[in-house]
Amino acid sequence: MAGLLDKQRIIAPHDYNRWLIPPAALAIHLCIGQAYAFSVFNLPMTKLIGITQSAPGDWKLTELGWIFTLAIVFLGLSAAAAGRWLEEVGPRKAMFVAACCFGGGFVISAFGASIHNIWLIYLGYGVIGGCGLGIGYISPVSTLIKWFPDRPGMATGMAIMGFGGGAFIASPLSVFLMRAFSSSTSVGVAPTFLVMGIIYFAFMMFGVFTVRLPAPGWKPAGYVAPSEPKKLVTTENVDVDTALKTPQFYLLWWVLCLNVTAGIGVLGQASAMSQEMFPGRVTPLAAAGFVGLMSLFNMGGRFFWASLSDYIGRRNTYFVFFLLGILLYSLVPKTGSVGSVSLFVICFLIIISMYGGGFSTIPAYLRDVFGTMHVGAIHGRLLTAWSAAGVFGPVIVNYMREYQIDSGVPKAQAYNVTMYVMAGLLVIGFLCNFFMTAVHQRHHMRVQEKTA
Numbered sequence: 001m002a003g004l005l006d007k008q009r010i011i012a013p014h015d016y017n018r019w020l021i022p023p024a025a026l027a028i029h030l031c032i033g034q035a036y037a038f039s040v041f042n043l044p045m046t047k048l049i050g051i052t053q054s055a056p057g058d059w060k061l062t063e064l065g066w067i068f069t070l071a072i073v074f075l076g077l078s079a080a081a082a083g084r085w086l087e088e089v090g091p092r093k094a095m096f097v098a099a100c101c102f103g104g105g106f107v108i109s110a111f112g113a114s115i116h117n118i119w120l121i122y123l124g125y126g127v128i129g130g131c132g133l134g135i136g137y138i139s140p141v142s143t144l145i146k147w148f149p150d151r152p153g154m155a156t157g158m159a160i161m162g163f164g165g166g167a168f169i170a171s172p173l174s175v176f177l178m179r180a181f182s183s184s185t186s187v188g189v190a191p192t193f194l195v196m197g198i199i200y201f202a203f204m205m206f207g208v209f210t211v212r213l214p215a216p217g218w219k220p221a222g223y224v225a226p227s228e229p230k231k232l233v234t235t236e237n238v239d240v241d242t243a244l245k246t247p248q249f250y251l252l253w254w255v256l257c258l259n260v261t262a263g264i265g266v267l268g269q270a271s272a273m274s275q276e277m278f279p280g281r282v283t284p285l286a287a288a289g290f291v292g293l294m295s296l297f298n299m300g301g302r303f304f305w306a307s308l309s310d311y312i313g314r315r316n317t318y319f320v321f322f323l324l325g326i327l328l329y330s331l332v333p334k335t336g337s338v339g340s341v342s343l344f345v346i347c348f349l350i351i352i353s354m355y356g357g358g359f360s361t362i363p364a365y366l367r368d369v370f371g372t373m374h375v376g377a378i379h380g381r382l383l384t385a386w387s388a389a390g391v392f393g394p395v396i397v398n399y400m401r402e403y404q405i406d407s408g409v410p411k412a413q414a415y416n417v418t419m420y421v422m423a424g425l426l427v428i429g430f431l432c433n434f435f436m437t438a439v440h441q442r443h444h445m446r447v448q449e450k451t452a
Contacts, residue, residue, distance in 0.1 A: 012218075026162040028207040033165055036164070066126070077387055084380075099132070102204065145372060156360050157360040240377040301356040305354065325426045
């Protein structure tokens, strides 16, 4: 098995069709993208003891919210830690490790749910599964950038759109399996976790054994590198450790963190939020459909916005995200007050498309600013911003909701203040993007080598 995973075994011949690589990336990202559908388990897991309704001893939503939060935290931490290792061992070995962690995390969580031990679910899905998310997330990104130097935005869009679309499959699958396994003594969560762990591991193996790396010196037919770089697009390279010493890295860190914080909190509670803001009008099945629809726009937005960034630039693309996001988040409370489910859905579908677009555009943004040589490792380090956002977003949404309800605010209005807070975060993100400039030439690898 070790030989099959070696980096040298996956070097493609010069005439290899590069369009065979995106399906390998999608096989990984469509599976780990299940994380975005985890909210469909939240309400059922508040009834593991009571079955039909929450009973004493059942878990609260605030406790369950930490499962998703931990998964995102360890996604970022594992991506940061594994960036250099990925470049050394290649994407196949990294994808295999990701499959073992993600599938194994489900198995451990199944046991935790069966004995009603939330700490095992924190460990299984949150920690081990989160490591699978992080390693699997970065594995195809730098590979596709190498295969598509002529369209880096489109390439990262192809790599990452599967992560956004995973919930479109996982959400109805989870509901179907829980119904199939439910009984008078079980809500069906534990066996659903077990089956999903096995299914996802099997599908991720397809990506493991189909991914390839371009041969040294390979270029697409007819491709000519631009002779003069555009603004904020360098032809030089910056070492990953040097990148961490530049202000550009930290500005981009906050650009990603604030954009993700604004989206991830509501995404993690999308199912419960839609039901509570429109009680009696949005059923659990309709809420699951809403989560799936958000997943579709999350996926489509990743490809659309990243591809568009090849034409209008990464910085301008993020300006659109922040300005339009501020407007839409400020509008969401109005949708609840007028009772417009359709306007609520439209607002969040656009928001989620830009949320996904932010993820798929950031690797190309990094490539533009720091060069291609260490973009995978730098991308992994930057994903610690996702870890931070994975704490900030759900905590803001969950605990502000609970505080509002405890203060006597109706559940339908408990998210209003949160939406204005999210809009305020996007204002700060806009300013960080505004101050982005090119990396000073003293940080370029050639300059450092000459002066060493």
